Amino acid sequence: MSVPTGSVPRSDGWEKVTGRARYAVDMALPNMAHAAVVRSERAHARITGIDRAEAQAAPGVIAVVTADDLGYLGRRFGHIVCDHPILAVDKVRYYGEPVAVVVAETPQQAADAAELVWVDYDDLPALTGAAGALASDALIHEQSYPPPGEAFLGVAPAASTDNVAHHDELAWGDAGAALAAAATVVETTASFPLVYGYAMETYNAVADWQHGSLHVISTAQHPLMVRKELARIFSLPLAAVRVEVPYIGGGYGSKSYTKLEPLASVVSWAAGRPIKVTTDIEGAMNTTRADGAVVTVRTGFDAGARICARDIEIRFDTGAYADNSPLVLTKSINRSFGPYRVPNLRVRGTAVYTNTSPASSYRGFGAPQGALAGELNMDMAAERLGIDPVELRRRNLLAPGDTIIDGKRPLDADLVADLDAIVAALERPAPSGAHAPADVAGRVRAADSASAPATDGGHDAGSGPLRGWGVAVSASDAGASPISTAQVRMHADGSVTLLVSSTEMGQGSRTALAQIAARELGVPMEAVAVGQSDTRFTPFEWTTGASRTTTVVGLAVQAACTDLWNNLRAKAAESAGVSLDRTEVHDGRVYVDGEALTPAEVIRQWFGADAGEVVGVGVIRRDGATEMLPPFWEIGAVGVEVSVDTATGEVTVEHLVTVGDVGHAVNPDLVKGQDLGAATQGLGIALWEEMVYDGEQLTNPNLIEYRVPRLRDTPRRITSVLAERGDGAGPYGVKGAGEGALNPVPAAVAAAVGRAVGVWPTEVPLTPPRVWSLLQEAANEV
Amino acid sequence: MLPELGLVRSDDLDGVLAAVDYDHAPYAGGTELVPAMGLGLRRPAAVVDLKRVEALRGIDVDAGAATVTIGAAVTHRRLSDHPAVREHLPTLAAAASRVGNARVRSTGTVGGNLCFAEPRSDLGCVLVALGATAEVRSARVTRTLSIDELIVGAFETSLEPDEILTTIAVPFEPPGMSYWKLQSYERPTLGVALVVSESRWEVTVGAATERPTRAVLAAGDTAGLAAFVDGLELSDDMTGPPEYKRSVLRSHLGRNLGATA
Known part of the structure; x- marks a missing residue:
């Protein structure tokens, strides 16, 4: 008999450790056939013909399905903008987009025959970057799409495309006038990469259409959302659509809403058999990623270093289809200015269609993109104002009960206490050493680096690695x-x-x-x-x-x-x-x-x-x-200390501090696991992860070259603090955990590396060659 | 996805040599071949299992000739753990202990590593620096090559389709040898093997070059070293541009040779 409080062992631990837990990829239905997806080999092109005769004649092939075969079924999905063809209709909008599906008795037969489907294309301009897509006359979507029903959570899609999937704004006061009157204005622009929400299990689905009913087993995070879209595509009542979700091998938001399920379902309908569709890593990267972003933040401060205005511009690279990105953008706007007192605000956001893998939800949901520029901006401001960056934050953070956004739940967290907990754990050098006199605006030489011990195994014995630290906070209006x-x-x-x-x-x-x-x-x-x-x-x-x-x-x-x-x-x-x-x-x-x-x-x-x-x-x-939304503000509060190898540009995370401001931890070990996992994913973005397009194609569609954090990348020291103040609306005062610790990590690492190297970064991931470039820049400036 | 494949198994070398040709790919650990097949880069009708051939699995010390002969199907793990290798070839043992990841080291083999000729590899660089030679056999002929003659380019060897690498003969490690690599990603970005004596600097650079590239210089020949480093054609890929790799190389040589390369 075990008491249900505290860090009880996971109830699924035994199954998972012994390998007996079942996932969608393990599922099979009687008489099931296997599908292989024929994917586009163009980033942007008209389809002028699909020759499937050879594939159809291949051994074991049951059917070759294209958009032309879907009868009365809906052709597109998308819960906010119904812009996403299940199989490409007339044109393709990214390299890797599903064009046809081969159904065969075995996965091997399907895969072999998929190579015998010949697609003819008429190339269109490939717009693989957001700036280029905004500037181009070529349209990725020539038409607007009616919303799939009521506006989803009040997010109305852009009326005319112009390669804009969504635009939104948030403003109060008069940011322009306040910035003009400010004693100091600090501007920061930072780029957030295209990242893949790597999960051990990719997207997998089994679908069985029978007359008047549809049964799907998949990796969906939100089975009821998937049911709704499938019911619409098949014109079935909700009750006739059954979506089962066994254990999922990792989600991170990447499996939210509808992904592979319509494809598996329409193919089952067309082939008259239960169908299994699986993806490999490349297929998964070509299913969903996170929105890349370029964010510019201008903050005005009064003579007392208090924020008088923030003016923020967010540009998302949303990829070929909107998916959940309009909502991610709206949330990114709400989260971009930080949990600070901002009397005058203007935030403008644009989600841009590009000819790349479609973006959608990803752990943090727009918060990491905004926090990177927003929090780095606070560090740059602290340097400019000659104030300790912790003190600058303390002076501007909202107090419990303060309004962040009018009409929303007041702040249900004590951020100053969280910040103090980070600083206490970080044992950072005294503030006097932390902000050495800046040599030029926007640059800082880190005095603490000089006293750093040489711990780099003998490399660079002359100077030793540089050291730097950073803290960052964020608050998300949990959707x-x-x-x-x-x-x-x-x-x-x-x-x-x-x-x-x-x-x-x-x-x-x-x-x-x-x-x-x-x-x-x-x-x-x-x-x-x-x-x-x-x-x-x-x-x-x-x-x-x-x-x-x-x-x-x-x-x-x-x-x-x-x-x-x-x-x-x-x-x-x-x-x-x-x-x-x-x-x-x-x-x-x-x-x-x-x-x-x-x-x-x-x-x-x-x-x-x-x-x-x-x-x-x-x-x-x-x-x-x-009643009041959001149900809670999800807090992110982290600190890092890094060392930088001056010869190689390699960054080592010496110390990571997370504060889980969760109200009450029902299972403290699980909460700490979430914090460490989220922070580690943030370290991946900060240091390694980036989907790189070279021309039309993704150059690193595999885990050899798309580098996710590994065991050796774990910070040398980890301090996980739980702040349990019972201030949440959930049971026993609970608030959410799971994403918060990711959100501020890229910003904190960028600030730490900036302090170590002496040049503020403008992009992540801070890969060794990029840090080396910063080191060259710093050397040239001195 | 892997296609359906035939499997040829034999316990003796002659049986294996009779089977290997362009459509029958030699196979041991599969850590290079299987991903290549998965990507459709290599489509053999069958694989020929080398793992059961005793002649490919030995690690033999010849004290008189001061060499260690290593079977091509020896795994990285066995190589790195073997007492004789650790005693006579400590740098090679250490490099093998850091190849890839635990899974690769447990199944991947020395022969597979060399024959795949992936530039971003450690063992080729270390073996070139050690002056190792490779024995290559087919049903027709037996040849002995230097590693430099075996690896002729990126993913390119001088092996004929019916030939397999059988053993590698490695002279005992000389004093003054070291191997260092920069490995920020899954594979090394840059590998540098040095053999430094009072009279000579031997520098072998791998991973960032198409194949391991060696220079033998008189000790103190900083001009020659600089010319060697400047003349290297370094790769431009996700792990960094050539100027970055050259800078890291210069810095490593500077620290270890006390020279400004």
Whole structure:
């Protein structure tokens, strides 16, 4: 019997460690055929012909499917802008776009035959960069698309394309006038790379269309969102579409909304067989990535180093299709100016279509893009103002209860305390040494580098590595729409099956939600089973995104447990033939006239047998604790210390400090795991990860050249702090964790490297050759 | 995705040599061949398993000739862990212990590494610096080549389709040898093997060059060293532009030869 509080072991640990956990890629249906996707070999071209005769005649081939074969089915998907063809219609918009699908008896036969599909193209200008796409007369989308239904979360797509997928603004006060009147204005421009949300499992789906119904097993983070789009494409009622999601081998937002499911489904319809579609790393990189960004921040300060205005321009490289990027852009705007008092603000954002892999959600959801320029700007400002960068932040950070954006939930976090916790853990050099006199505006020589110990194994014995540190903070208005349903079914022995449609992608939500149910019902962990999400059986859940689950689904579970207790009480009263007011519930027992009954006894008594079950349902909507949006502000607060090898430009992260400002940690080990994982992903962006297009093609569509963090890249020292102040709207004061620790990391690393080297970076990742270039620049300036 | 493949197995070298040709690719660890097949760059009808051939698996010391003879199908792990290799070829053992990752070291072999001729590799550079020779055999003929004659370009060897590399004979490591690499990505960006004595500087540069490139200079010949470094054609790829690699190389040589290259 284990107590459900604290860092209990993950309930899926045994299955996963022994390799017996099942993922979508493991799934098979009887009589299943296999699909191979024929992908575009042009970045932008008209399709003038597809010759499939040779492929159709190849061994084992059942069908070769193109957009022409889809009958009455919808041709496009896209929950905000319905711009994304399931299979290319008339033209292709990026290298790697699905053009046709070969269905065969075996995966090998499908793959072999896919090479025999001949596609003729008429080339169009390939616009692989956002600046070029904005300047070009060539249109990637010649037409506008009607929204697929009601405007999604109030995001209306751009009316005319002009290679703009979305534009949005946020403003108050008069930023222009305030900047003109400011004592000091500091401007920063920083580029955020195209990154791939690498997960151990790629995108995989099995689909089975039968007359009047569709069954899909896939890697979808949001099965209910996928169900909605599939129902529209197939003109089926929601109930006729079943989306099952087993364990997902990593999501990071990259598996949110609809990805491979329409393709697998329409091919099953066309071929008349259950179909399995899998992707390799290259196929996954050609399915979704994160938005690249160029962000310019201008901040005005008064004589007391207080922010008087920020003017921010965000330009996203959104790729060939909008997917969720319009919403990511809107959130990026909300998150770009930081959790500071900004009396005058203007933020303008544009998401630009380009002929590259389509971008969408990615851990942090627009926050890392904005924070890179925004937080680096604070460090540059501190240098210009001659103030310690921690002190500059402290002076400008919002206090708990302050308004960040009018009409939204006030700040539910103590950021100054978080910052103090970082500084205490970082043991950074004294502020006097941290901001040496700047030699020129925008440049700083780091005094702390001179005193750094030489720890580089004897290299560069003359000077030793340079050292630098950086801190950064961010606050995200969690896009956690409070729509969630949970069901707890208590069985005749008092054990419980918990049904939710949250997906388990490694974050540990099944464990944390089981802990909440066990705690509410007074049963041990072993007595709670959590079902796999399956739209036919598990109740409605908006998404598994925005770090929502422990907060929003946790509230639904808590409400379901309350409902279950009420039902037990009513049944106990009914069995005893007494009125409800003679019953009460406490300490895991139902009391009837003071006599204690276990829940199991109540159930057996009521059914008159050792059988039956009692169900509790919990529903969360915009009401009560979750009436005000966002349900919580997700906080990112990190510090890093780095060393830089002056010969090679290699950056070593000597110390990483994360502060998880989570209100309450239901399972502290899982929260720390999220913080370390998110921060490590941020280090990947800061130092290594970048999808590089050379001409029309991605040059590094593999994990040899798209370098993700490895064990040896782990910071030499890690300090993980949890700030539990009970200030969240979730159960026991919970707020979300999972993305926050990524958001400020690229900015903190860029600031640290800038301080070490003496030149502020303008882009990440800070690969060794790029840092070497900064070192050359610094040497030339001295 | 891998195509369906035939598999030829034999316990003896003659059986293997009878099978190998353009469509029957020799196969040991598969760490290079399998990805190449996955990408469709190599499409043999069958693979010929070398792992069971005893003659390709030996590590033999000839004290008289002061050489260690290494079978082509010896894995990086076995090479790096072998006491005789650690004693007589410590730099090679250390380099092998840092090839790729644990999975590659457990299955990947010395022969596969050399025959794939991936420029971004450590062992070729170290073996060129050591003056190793390769024995190459087919059913027709047996040849002995220097590593420099074996690796003729990027992904290019002088092997005929029916030939396999059988053994590598490596002279005992001379005093004053070192190997250093810059490896920021999955494969090395730059590898530098040095053999420094009172009279000579031997410098072998790999990874950033199409194939390992060696210079033998009189000790103190800084002008010659500079000319060698300036004359190297260095790759321009994601791991950095040539000027970056040249700078890192100069800095390494400067630290280790006390010279400004």
